[in-house]
Amino acid sequence: MRPIGDTLLKRWHAMLGLPRQSPPSWYRDRLREELRERRLAKTPWQKLSETSDVFFSSIRAQYDGFPVRKLPPFVASRHVLVYAYMLAKFTLRWKFYRTAAVICNAPHYDLVREVVNPNKDQKIEEVASRHQIDAVEFKKVGRQLRQVWPLLP
Template identity: 85%
Template sequence: MRPTSDALLRRWHGMLGLSRQSPPSWYRDRLREELHERRTAKTSWQKLSETSDVLFSISRARYDRFPVRKLPPFVASRHVLVYAYMLAKYTLRWTFYRTAAILCNAPHYDLVREVVNPSKDHKLIEVASRHQIDPVEFKRVGRQLRRVWPLLP
């Protein structure tokens, strides 16, 4: 990884501001899960999405100072699409949750820093409960937002 792209990822993870996970084995377990999903992906689209999840897991662990593996050296011809997809996918999710919190008039919407896939209602409820937001309202707003929000699988 070049210093410039490494700095970009550090800055991006800083903007996302995701909570550190505990125990540290969470990072290894998450990477194993993502690698399994990557291996079982069938279509090119699924492989791109799952590869971006693998890179996200590795870069997040590095950012949180629990390195589980090195990121592959950045080669524009091989990785630019995967990194662009990863940045778009997780930034859209992060912004989705922040927007939903604002629309729900959450008093501390700025503390909502989530990137789990919001395509399922139970994820919306989990996020609402983590942030003391009315889960019924958050699910309603999230459902409406999903109709217009560009989310990548």
């Protein structure tokens, strides 16, 4: 990726502020899982989504200090859609959880930094648990938000 693109991705990653994972093998395991899902994708839309997950996993590992795989050299004709999709997908998820935390009056809503798929109630409950937010209320707010929030698969 060109230096300006790398700088923008670093800033974006810093804005997301996702916590580092432990042990470091978490990053490798996550990438393997995403690569497996990418291989199983059937439709062009699924392939785009899964490819963005692979890129995100690689970028996250790199910026968290545990590089597990180099991304292919940036080729605008091949990668611009993947990067655009990735940025939109994970930023929308991140903002979804922050907004839900604010609506629930979470005392530390600014510490809610999550990008797991909010289309699953179980994931919303896990996020609530990690941030000591009432799970019932958070799930209720999450369900309401999902009706209007633009989320990408």
